[in-house]
Amino acid sequence: MHAFSKKVTMAVAVALPLTLALGACSAGGGGGGGGAGGDENTLTAWAWDPTFNINALEEAEKVYQEDHPDFELEIVETPWEDLEPKLTTLAQSQQFGELPDIFLMQNNAFQKNGVNYPDLFSEIDTDAVDFSQFPEAVTAYSTVDGVNYGVPFDNGTAIQALRTDVLEEAGYTIDDFTDITWDQFITQAEDVLAKTGMPLLSGQAGAADTVMMILQSAGASLFDDEGNPTIDDNPALDEAIDIYTRLVDSGVFVEVNSWDEYLGTFVNGSVAGTINGIWIVGSIQGAEDQAGKWAATNLPRAEGIDGATQFSANGGSSWVVSSNANVDLATDFLATTFAGSTELYDTILPTSGAVANWIPAGGSSVYAEPNEFFGGQPIFADVVRFGAEVPSNNTGAYYYEGRDAVSAAITQIIGGADLKTALGEAQANVEFAME
Amino acid sequence: MAVSATNSSRDVLDSRLLPGDQLFENFAKLIGVQDLGSAMWNSFSVAVGTTVLALVVCSIAGYAFEIFHSRGKDFVMAILLLAIMIPFAATMVPLFRLFAEVGLVNSLAAVIIPAISTPFLILLFRQASRSFPYEIIEAARIDGVSEVGIFARIYLPSMRSTMAAAAVITFMTAWNNFLWPKVILVNNAFQTMPMLISNLAAGYVTDYGVLMLAVLLASLPTMVIFLILQRTFAEGITGAIK
Numbered sequence: 001m002h003a004f005s006k007k008v009t010m011a012v013a014v015a016l017p018l019t020l021a022l023g024a025c026s027a028g029g030g031g032g033g034g035g036a037g038g039d040e041n042t043l044t045a046w047a048w049d050p051t052f053n054i055n056a057l058e059e060a061e062k063v064y065q066e067d068h069p070d071f072e073l074e075i076v077e078t079p080w081e082d083l084e085p086k087l088t089t090l091a092q093s094q095q096f097g098e099l100p101d102i103f104l105m106q107n108n109a110f111q112k113n114g115v116n117y118p119d120l121f122s123e124i125d126t127d128a129v130d131f132s133q134f135p136e137a138v139t140a141y142s143t144v145d146g147v148n149y150g151v152p153f154d155n156g157t158a159i160q161a162l163r164t165d166v167l168e169e170a171g172y173t174i175d176d177f178t179d180i181t182w183d184q185f186i187t188q189a190e191d192v193l194a195k196t197g198m199p200l201l202s203g204q205a206g207a208a209d210t211v212m213m214i215l216q217s218a219g220a221s222l223f224d225d226e227g228n229p230t231i232d233d234n235p236a237l238d239e240a241i242d243i244y245t246r247l248v249d250s251g252v253f254v255e256v257n258s259w260d261e262y263l264g265t266f267v268n269g270s271v272a273g274t275i276n277g278i279w280i281v282g283s284i285q286g287a288e289d290q291a292g293k294w295a296a297t298n299l300p301r302a303e304g305i306d307g308a309t310q311f312s313a314n315g316g317s318s319w320v321v322s323s324n325a326n327v328d329l330a331t332d333f334l335a336t337t338f339a340g341s342t343e344l345y346d347t348i349l350p351t352s353g354a355v356a357n358w359i360p361a362g363g364s365s366v367y368a369e370p371n372e373f374f375g376g377q378p379i380f381a382d383v384v385r386f387g388a389e390v391p392s393n394n395t396g397a398y399y400y401e402g403r404d405a406v407s408a409a410i411t412q413i414i415g416g417a418d419l420k421t422a423l424g425e426a427q428a429n430v431e432f433a434m435e
Numbered sequence: 436m437a438v439s440a441t442n443s444s445r446d447v448l449d450s451r452l453l454p455g456d457q458l459f460e461n462f463a464k465l466i467g468v469q470d471l472g473s474a475m476w477n478s479f480s481v482a483v484g485t486t487v488l489a490l491v492v493c494s495i496a497g498y499a500f501e502i503f504h505s506r507g508k509d510f511v512m513a514i515l516l517l518a519i520m521i522p523f524a525a526t527m528v529p530l531f532r533l534f535a536e537v538g539l540v541n542s543l544a545a546v547i548i549p550a551i552s553t554p555f556l557i558l559l560f561r562q563a564s565r566s567f568p569y570e571i572i573e574a575a576r577i578d579g580v581s582e583v584g585i586f587a588r589i590y591l592p593s594m595r596s597t598m599a600a601a602a603v604i605t606f607m608t609a610w611n612n613f614l615w616p617k618v619i620l621v622n623n624a625f626q627t628m629p630m631l632i633s634n635l636a637a638g639y640v641t642d643y644g645v646l647m648l649a650v651l652l653a654s655l656p657t658m659v660i661f662l663i664l665q666r667t668f669a670e671g672i673t674g675a676i677k
Contacts, residue, residue, distance in 0.1 A: 013451075048634070049637055049639060050468050050638070051636035051640065052638055052640075076547045076622060076623055078621075079634055081632070081637065085614070086617065086621070089528055089531050089618050092528045093535065094532070095535040097535075098540055098621060169666040260641075263448055264448035265447060267448050268448060268449045281640050282640040283639070286444065286445060286448075287445070
């Protein structure tokens with residue numbers, strides 16, 4: 001009995017402070033999740049980047065409040081790297097009640113989540129949102145089995161941005177790099193390198209961004225229409241890798257080890273250009289001493305690939321109405337703002353550099369204003385125009401697995417491995433991941 | 436990291452190795468875009484709460500595993516040790532479901548509770564208890580000291596170095612905890628320092644000076660705790676292995 005009471009005393013001594021402490025810690029809660037705002041005039045949203053996506057949401061809230069003064073938007077800052085595992089955990093644990101009304105999703109991850117976790121999404125009413133006002137290539141990301149689950153926002157249209165002072169030193173202008181093929185690009189870039197000592201491009205070693213942009217410029221993909229990988233029997237991919245290999249071997253494309261180093265190459269002026277999504281402009285403009293020395297144009301064309309164009313994309317994101325949302329309010333909010341307000345896009349372009357996918361926005365005077373950093377070129381109007389020309393491609397549900405496998409293969413090929421062997425391994429790896 | 440925190444983003448990208456004059460500007464930018472005070476407080480609450488509770492729970496468990504005799508205790512210990520091998524990602528979904536069902540999603544308690552009982556700390560205390568003379572416990576019992584009294588007034592004071600080692604390990608782990616908090620916390624008000632750093636690195640344009648300052652500030656508490664408890668930490672670790 002004595003021993004028993006000792007044990008009880010010990011248990012109480014442990015349990016009591018534990019309970020009190022945890023009770024004190026568990027204050028708050030609510031608010032952030034749960035379809036979610038709490039009243040019929042409030043929406044919650046998960047998005048990342050306060051200066052870009054969150055700024056756009058805050059401005060959209062103001063636009064919507066003009067006709068809906070009681071409306072409120074609660075924004076929870078959630079980086080995509082955190083948002084994706086959060087969505088996966090919620091879907092796998094079937095706790096959809098913790099979802100916000102709206103969340104932002106990377107376009108390249110849309111098919112994977114749409115196919116694997118359809119219960120996360122609400123269908124976007126096509127009567128409310130006119131999807132014909134967005135480029136088809138962009139709406140294709142968020143369309144699963146013919147149903148659209150996303151309102152496109154962030155424009156990932158690719159540009160070729162080059163230093164005009166360096167080109168001039170070598171006897172070229174930006175027009176010499178407009179509407180050209182990759183063969184012409186390599187020839188001219190080699191000439192620029194010989195005359196100025198400056199390579200034109202850089203990128204992370206082991207990253208497939210450039211190859212994927214070349215593929216999309218021809219509407220090609222790593223997967224067939226049924227979603228099966230086509231890495232080991234894909235002439236477009238072979239050609240894209242051949243172009244990339246020639247770029248690196250000729251010295252006009254400098255491979256670096258990290259994203260930070262990549263940004264550093266053009267910010268510190270060791271490389272005279274870059275090819276990437278329009279969002280890279282924010283980093284380019286960080287080099288204030290290079291103001292007026294840049295110009296942007298379309299991409300080189302991969303002549304050896306059927307259907308090749310001068311246009312492509314890298315990145316971009318779309319708004320999702322969750323399955324836990326106040327669907328009517330969330331859809332109306334997105335239809336009125338991101339799919340219907342020139343005023344919104346005119347506001348966020350100068351403040352955050354967020355370029356519209358919504359085609360009517362490109363016609364506004366704000367988009368046509370000259371950009372002094374780019375020598376007075378109205379680059380944002382150009383980008384919206386480019387965006388409408390980007391071919392649609394099939395990202396497939398296993399886009400990132402395919403991309404990672406191709407990245408590994410590119411590293412091997414650059415290191416001297418046989419193309420067919422490396423791509424065969426990549427194909428096997430993706431098939432294994434899909435099992 | 437310290438040098439970069441005093442430089443502008445452009446200087447960091449230029450690999451500048453000398454201290455700059457942007458420290459206060461970086462600090463102003465940091466508190467302008469993120470709620471630094473709240474993140475520090477949340478991290479501190481989680482780390483201190485986890486450390487205190489983990490020391491209480493694991494020291495009792497380690498003591499009990501070594502001092503009290505039961506037929507099944509070695510089997511239970513083996514199960515505990517096997518649990519070390521299960522990656523957290525594998526238990527995250529059922530854990531989330533559990534916390535959602537008891538209404539603890541989006542609370543600091545949900546971050547603390549899964550971390551207060553760890554097999555490693557229990558093993559650490561059990562190993563340390565092996566060098567604790569059992570005769571002292573028997574003598575105390577004969578003298579009429581209660582079991583709680585033996586644990587609190589005789590055992591714990593002799594375990595100071597083990598406590599210090601366990602405190603450093605737990606505090607550091609709790610302070611740096613990222614995966615679980617980012618999944619279970621869905622409100623800016625509960626953001627911790629690792630989550631704040633993740634936010635700073637998430638945008639299209641990263642301010643590396645501000646990012647490095649945040650990383651520096653996030654590293655300071657663990658550095659200070661380690662430096663204060665360094666000597667006893669070493670004694671605690673070696674004592675546990677003996």
